[in-house]
Amino acid sequence: MVGSEERRQLLDDGYCVVEGVLSREMLDRLRAATDALLAQQDPERMRRARATGSMIPVVAPDPVFADLIAWPGTLVTLEGLGYPRPSFSDGWIISKPPKSPRLFWHYDWFSWEDARSYEPEPMQLFAMFYLVDTHVENGALRVITGSHVRHNPIHDLLGEPHSRELTEARNTDAVEFTTLPDEVSLPVRAGDLVLGDARLLHAAHANESGAP
Numbered sequence: 001m002v003g004s005e006e007r008r009q010l011l012d013d014g015y016c017v018v019e020g021v022l023s024r025e026m027l028d029r030l031r032a033a034t035d036a037l038l039a040q041q042d043p044e045r046m047r048r049a050r051a052t053g054s055m056i057p058v059v060a061p062d063p064v065f066a067d068l069i070a071w072p073g074t075l076v077t078l079e080g081l082g083y084p085r086p087s088f089s090d091g092w093i094i095s096k097p098p099k100s101p102r103l104f105w106h107y108d109w110f111s112w113e114d115a116r117s118y119e120p121e122p123m124q125l126f127a128m129f130y131l132v133d134t135h136v137e138n139g140a141l142r143v144i145t146g147s148h149v150r151h152n153p154i155h156d157l158l159g160e161p162h163s164r165e166l167t168e169a170r171n172t173d174a175v176e177f178t179t180l181p182d183e184v185s186l187p188v189r190a191g192d193l194v195l196g197d198a199r200l201l202h203a204a205h206a207n208e209s210g211a212p
């Protein structure tokens with residue numbers, strides 16, 4: 001069970017890591033379903049998504065994704081954090097091909113004109129489930145602690161987050177791909193869950209390994 005320490009971390013730091021949320025059986029089902037979808041991906045579409053990775057919507061016709069969205073381990077975690085009635089907005093299957101570049105700095109929040117965007121309580125969380133052990137060499141998440149509520153110099157420099165320039169990684173020397181002095185890497189094990197405030201600045205390491 002998660003509790004007050006994880007809630008403090010989510011509110012103060014903007015994220016928390018919950019270990020072992022997915023069962024072995026669920027991991028096997030998800031790997032089979034995502035491998036099948038990835039095998040059908042158009043290579044040109046994958047090329048255009050070099051920085052983000054595959055980005056396949058989870059509305060794919062396999063009931064395992066409905067089971068994932070309503071996964072009891074996630075719901076119990078959210079309840080422990082103070083969110084007993086969450087709703088789902090959207091989800092994506094993200095596979096980073098071997099030797100693919102970094103993901104650029106961005107945040108997921110889209111409604112800054114709403115005054116509640118400037119309050120401590122998040123209005124939206126991201127939930128990232130990992131199907132393989134993920135570390136700095138194969139695409140681990142990078143975050144800037146506290147950037148969901150505090151200004152960071154990179155906020156002033158970021159371009160349009162899903163422009164073709166960025167998603168195709170046309171220029172990985174651009175500031176959006178840079179290593180920041182205050183960034184933190186979040187390596188995880190398969191089955192772990194990273195929960196984060198949608199306002200948090202995040203990016204990912206390149207996948208320098210030979211495996212997706």
Ligand SMILES: O=C(O)CCC(=O)C(=O)O
Binds near residue numbers: 092094139140202203
């Ligand atoms: O690709 C990743 O590792 C993170 C995905 C992400 O940042 C997002 O979906 O907003």
